Amino acid sequence: MSTTVVNTGTEGKTWGGGNKPLNASYGKMMMWFFIVSDALTFSGFLAAYGFSRFKFIDSWPIADEVFTHFPFLHGVDAPMYYVAFMTFVLIMSSVTMVLAVDAGHHLNKAKVTIYMFLTIIGGLIFVGSQAWEWNTFIKGDYGAIQTKGGNILQFGKYVEKEGEQVFKRVALRDFAIAEETYRAEHGRKDGLWFVQEGTLPTYTVDEVIHGFEAHDNVLVRTQIINEAGEKTVLSRGESLKLLKENGRTVVEGANLHVNEYGSPLFADFFFFITGFHGFHVFSGVIINIIIFFNVILGTYERRKNYEMVEKVGLYWHFVDLVWVFVFTFFYLV
Amino acid sequence: MAHEHKLEIFRGLVKFKSNTQKIWGVLIFLTLVTIVEVALGILKPDVLMRQVLGMKALNWIFIILTIVKAYYITWDFMHMRDETKSLRRMVVWTAIFLILYLIFILLQEGGYVFDVYKEGYVKRDF
Numbered sequence: 001m002s003t004t005v006v007n008t009g010t011e012g013k014t015w016g017g018g019n020k021p022l023n024a025s026y027g028k029m030m031m032w033f034f035i036v037s038d039a040l041t042f043s044g045f046l047a048a049y050g051f052s053r054f055k056f057i058d059s060w061p062i063a064d065e066v067f068t069h070f071p072f073l074h075g076v077d078a079p080m081y082y083v084a085f086m087t088f089v090l091i092m093s094s095v096t097m098v099l100a101v102d103a104g105h106h107l108n109k110a111k112v113t114i115y116m117f118l119t120i121i122g123g124l125i126f127v128g129s130q131a132w133e134w135n136t137f138i139k140g141d142y143g144a145i146q147t148k149g150g151n152i153l154q155f156g157k158y159v160e161k162e163g164e165q166v167f168k169r170v171a172l173r174d175f176a177i178a179e180e181t182y183r184a185e186h187g188r189k190d191g192l193w194f195v196q197e198g199t200l201p202t203y204t205v206d207e208v209i210h211g212f213e214a215h216d217n218v219l220v221r222t223q224i225i226n227e228a229g230e231k232t233v234l235s236r237g238e239s240l241k242l243l244k245e246n247g248r249t250v251v252e253g254a255n256l257h258v259n260e261y262g263s264p265l266f267a268d269f270f271f272f273i274t275g276f277h278g279f280h281v282f283s284g285v286i287i288n289i290i291i292f293f294n295v296i297l298g299t300y301e302r303r304k305n306y307e308m309v310e311k312v313g314l315y316w317h318f319v320d321l322v323w324v325f326v327f328t329f330f331y332l333v
Numbered sequence: 334m335a336h337e338h339k340l341e342i343f344r345g346l347v348k349f350k351s352n353t354q355k356i357w358g359v360l361i362f363l364t365l366v367t368i369v370e371v372a373l374g375i376l377k378p379d380v381l382m383r384q385v386l387g388m389k390a391l392n393w394i395f396i397i398l399t400i401v402k403a404y405y406i407t408w409d410f411m412h413m414r415d416e417t418k419s420l421r422r423m424v425v426w427t428a429i430f431l432i433l434y435l436i437f438i439l440l441q442e443g444g445y446v447f448d449v450y451k452e453g454y455v456k457r458d459f
Contacts, residue, residue: 022423051443052443054440088367091364332374
């Protein structure tokens, strides 16, 4: 072995080996590159959302009117407060994460444990909130009629509020007249075993039209956004004509096919983007739990190095970063 | 394991004594920005509803504030401020270039499809 040449004459020079131009460990660098590729995936989704929105720019749902609920405050109009709360929870858990990383640099096991625990709790609160948000969105609020062309007709009436005439939404259950119908849900037991249909809406189109005729203050609101940035409200005559000529199905809530708030694409992208993000948060929580147990077991204490905490920290912050963009493009803009 | 942290934000305007203090400082800043965003989103001041460069002025403000937030999350929470210049550029410039390119193409195309619908080539008002 002693005859092996070990000197290349380039020690200390740029290509002499042992040179670390990025000054980052392999794991950290790869986490950064994974984040870049994941960021591109999310931008792909958000840009596709932008594409669909620009396609229907004059009829896209207004987010303030869609996400108006707050847990335990039923019937209170609270646009965006809950999403703002969720954003704050996620930023807060990002802070506890970075505090855990900082404590790791000081090899302080007790502090890392506490901060990791708080981060996991924050993540769970966020995922839970998102589940609640989905549930509210799927169940819907007022109900609407979908026309033959796939447009959504919503209902409302003008009410006096502080001396002004304000348009207030009216739910189908408040004016539709229930009649006796013989239409039953088609299940697997009724015909071919592989043919079935989804849950039928509470009312039929005829019941809604009859209810509409009986309440002469109810008006139809279309999807089209006018110059004032509000949805167009039709007159009584126009409303009835449109309902009778084009009304085809009753829509309650939202799923991948129909959406009582407007374009079905809005619901599709909502489920897909927040779902993909929620999946990231969920897997982040799982990874955080694994690291949390490793911290408790003293794995990194023995290693004298808490870099693993730093790496999952990068992932966790990235999830927060994505939410900042989702928040802006889904709820604010 | 000596970890050097740069403790200045806002180009040296605010300087913190320790990394922990910087984290809380950045949290306060991010919270303020979020509060401003939500307040603007609820109030929707008429002044900001004017069209600027093809979009409402308010929407531009939202997008700028979002990028500001993203900057501080990346730079201070993800410690990008402490990484070498080459790693920083590799990650940030690659992503920014590709994302801007994609956004430009898709939004351009979306606007075009909207025009096709609007000019009456496709009937949608039924």
